[in-house]
Amino acid sequence: MLGQRRKFSEVTKTYHTIDPILKNRTIDFPTNVWMPRIISFEIFSFIFNHLFYKHPNQPAWWRGGKELRTGNSDWHTSDGLFINVKNTHSDAHKLDDLDLRPSVTTLLCVLSASSDSGNLGGGEGLHGHCIKVGFCSDLNLVTALIDMYAKTGNIELGRMIFDEVAEKDVVLWNCVIDNYARNGMVEKALALLHDMKLQQVKPNSSTLAGLLSACAASGAINLGRNIDNYVEQEELVLDVVLGTALVDMYAKCGFLEKAIEIFDRMESKDVKSWTAMISGYGVHGQATNAIKLFYRMEQEGFRPNAVTFLAMLSAFSHGGLVTEGMRCFERMVCEYGLSPQVEHYGCMIDLFGRAGLLEEAHKLINSLPIKGDTTAWRSLLAACRTYGNVKLGERVKRVLEKVYDEHPTDSILLSSTYAIAGRLPEERKFEELKEENIIEKVKCKSLETEEEKVKKEAGCSMIEVDSQWWTVDT
Numbered sequence: 001m002l003g004q005r006r007k008f009s010e011v012t013k014t015y016h017t018i019d020p021i022l023k024n025r026t027i028d029f030p031t032n033v034w035m036p037r038i039i040s041f042e043i044f045s046f047i048f049n050h051l052f053y054k055h056p057n058q059p060a061w062w063r064g065g066k067e068l069r070t071g072n073s074d075w076h077t078s079d080g081l082f083i084n085v086k087n088t089h090s091d092a093h094k095l096d097d098l099d100l101r102p103s104v105t106t107l108l109c110v111l112s113a114s115s116d117s118g119n120l121g122g123g124e125g126l127h128g129h130c131i132k133v134g135f136c137s138d139l140n141l142v143t144a145l146i147d148m149y150a151k152t153g154n155i156e157l158g159r160m161i162f163d164e165v166a167e168k169d170v171v172l173w174n175c176v177i178d179n180y181a182r183n184g185m186v187e188k189a190l191a192l193l194h195d196m197k198l199q200q201v202k203p204n205s206s207t208l209a210g211l212l213s214a215c216a217a218s219g220a221i222n223l224g225r226n227i228d229n230y231v232e233q234e235e236l237v238l239d240v241v242l243g244t245a246l247v248d249m250y251a252k253c254g255f256l257e258k259a260i261e262i263f264d265r266m267e268s269k270d271v272k273s274w275t276a277m278i279s280g281y282g283v284h285g286q287a288t289n290a291i292k293l294f295y296r297m298e299q300e301g302f303r304p305n306a307v308t309f310l311a312m313l314s315a316f317s318h319g320g321l322v323t324e325g326m327r328c329f330e331r332m333v334c335e336y337g338l339s340p341q342v343e344h345y346g347c348m349i350d351l352f353g354r355a356g357l358l359e360e361a362h363k364l365i366n367s368l369p370i371k372g373d374t375t376a377w378r379s380l381l382a383a384c385r386t387y388g389n390v391k392l393g394e395r396v397k398r399v400l401e402k403v404y405d406e407h408p409t410d411s412i413l414l415s416s417t418y419a420i421a422g423r424l425p426e427e428r429k430f431e432e433l434k435e436e437n438i439i440e441k442v443k444c445k446s447l448e449t450e451e452e453k454v455k456k457e458a459g460c461s462m463i464e465v466d467s468q469w470w471t472v473d474t
Contacts (some may be wrong), residue, residue, distance in 0.1 A: 010359035057446070069305040106140050111144040118409035120152040143175045178210035186214050186223065202234075205242035208456055212245035238266060244273045251280025275308045282315025290315040291324065306338050317354060325351045342368075346376045353383025358392055374404045381413045388421035 029255045101298045106386050111126055127145055130136050136145075140166055149158035162168070180189035189211055197202060208227055215224035226245060236242065250259035263269075275298040281290035294312055297304065304312075309332040316325035329348055332338045343434040345368055352361035361380050377400055384393035399413045400407070 029267055060277065074262065075346065095197060104135060104141055107141060108144055110142070111148055115144070115148040115151045120149075120154060122375065123148040123152060135160075139169055141171055143172050146172070146175050147179065149190065151182070155183055155185075157178055163213065168201065170204055172209070173203070174207045174210070176177030177207055181210040181214035184214065184218070184364055186211070186218065189214065190223070195204070199389055203236075205239050205245075208236075209241050209245040212242075212249045216249040216252040217244075221255070224249045224253060238262070238275060239269050239440065240266070240268055242377060244270075244276050247280065248276040251276065252281060256280055256284045256286075269302075271302055271305055271308060274302055275305070275311050276314065278308065279311035282311055282318055285318050287315045287321050287324070304336065306341065306344070307331075309336075310343055310347065313351065317347050317351040320351075322351060322355045322357065342373055342376070346373070349376045350379045350383075353380055353386075356383075356387055358383055358387060358389050362396075374407075377404070378409065378413070381410065381417075385413050385417040385420060387416060390417055390421045390423060392418040 017168050051264075061206075094192050107126065107130065111123065115123070123145075126148075128139055130145065135141050142161060146158035146161055149161070158179065159176060165172065173192070177189045177196075180186070180192065186336075193203065193207070193211070196207070200470065208231065211227055212224060215221070215227070215335065225248075231238070231242065238246075243262060246262045247259045247266075250256070250262065259277065259280050263273065266273060272435070274293065278293050280295075281287070281293060290312060292309075294304070296319045297308075309328065312328050313325055316328060325348065329340070329344070333340060345364065349364055352358070352364065358380070361383065365376055365380065377396055381393055381396045381400070384396060393414050397410055400410050
């Protein structure tokens with residue numbers, strides 16, 4: 001790597017004497033190898049300003065800008081280019097200034113960055129540019145635009161673009177159906193699937209995978225079964241994508257045996273397939289079977305990833321297997337070299353909490369190399385309620401009030417902790433006042449409970465009965 005950096009330095013010093021291909025490699029090297037961690041904006045600007053004008057359509061420019069903005073918090077991310085927050089002039093405008101037309105590849109890179117950043121304004125500007133230069137007939141660009149609008153919370157704008165396209169391919173259909181499914185609009189996704197069949201466009205595994213994912217999230221088992229029947233009727237191949245989606249859907253909807261059946265039927269599997277089945281065992285409290293499947297996965301040559309270990313830790317947490325969970329966490333770090341994320345630590349905290357090891361869970365939160373989130377702290381507070389640990393529960397509640405936004409759930413959990421411990425909040429406060437010898441100053445004034453001070457937000461649940469959905473406020 002050091003030798004490559006030296007060569008890169010030599011090339012940048014003699015940029016005016018090298019050919020275009022090497023210039024492209026010059027910009028591509030730091031983009032792909034080490035730029036997000038090492039290169040500064042000044043260096044990148046030097047390369048960009050000296051090499052951009054002659055070759056503006058090289059994808060490396062835009063990929064470089066996209067990578068740089070993910071590693072530099074000082075940069076505006078509205079369109080994924082090099083827009084300094086102190087200077088709103090975008091280098092993308094240099095294309096118009098020089099009367100240079102960006103290629104489809106260039107615009108796809110910029111649209112992708114705009115979608116990732118969630119900036120609607122930048123995306124709309126790019127949409128306008130596509131209309132101006134006549135690129136809206138390109139299906140790849142149209143798909144990217146629809147996806148951009150969906151990710152920025154304007155899914156119906158994307159649908160309008162979709163309806164205006166005369167000839168649609170299966171990728172475009174999949175994009176809109178998947179966007180509806182991911183946003184919980186399952187009925188619209190199904191209606192579009194029906195239209196797709198009327199247009200004699202045959203859906204593929206990716207078309208149905210998005211719908212199955214929505215079924216898994218909402219528990220719509222009847223809809224999931226209909227999709228499964230459709231797969232059999234149309235004799236679609238049970239490939240990795242479709243098979244994994246079916247396994248995940250059946251496992252999350254409570255039909256573990258059906259998930260196992262489909263998993264065993266799959267001729268080819270990948271890490272996601274194994275992870276979905278391991279997660280299914282964990283959700284159903286079968287930690288032992290999850291362990292067996294994990295070992296089988298390793299024996300067949302599949303390398304578990306961070307999501308696989310998260311599924312394993314969750315299974316151990318539900319099964320109360322503390323020792324096995326600690327061993328799994330150690331293997332993830334030491335043997336596979338994976339860096340634990342806040343979700344992994346959250347599972348370990350939940351594991352300790354469920355087993356009654358509250359102090360160990362508290363120490364783990366305080367020793368985290370990354371800042372814990374509210375989920376981990378509330379998991380510990382819930383464990384305090386389960387075991388009636390008032391002292392630790394009060395400490396956790398104070399942390400949540402001080403560091404994070406106050407939530408009604410925190411007060412309710414602490415109140416339940418008092419009740420389980422046999423001490424109501426009023427009694428606790430009364431004794432504290434008595435210890436400070438100021439009880440006589442209180443005259444027949446009841447102390448408000450935390451529930452009276454904070455209003456609890458109403459919850460909403462949905463249940464499917466005879467293929468109809470019913471909403472229940474809780």
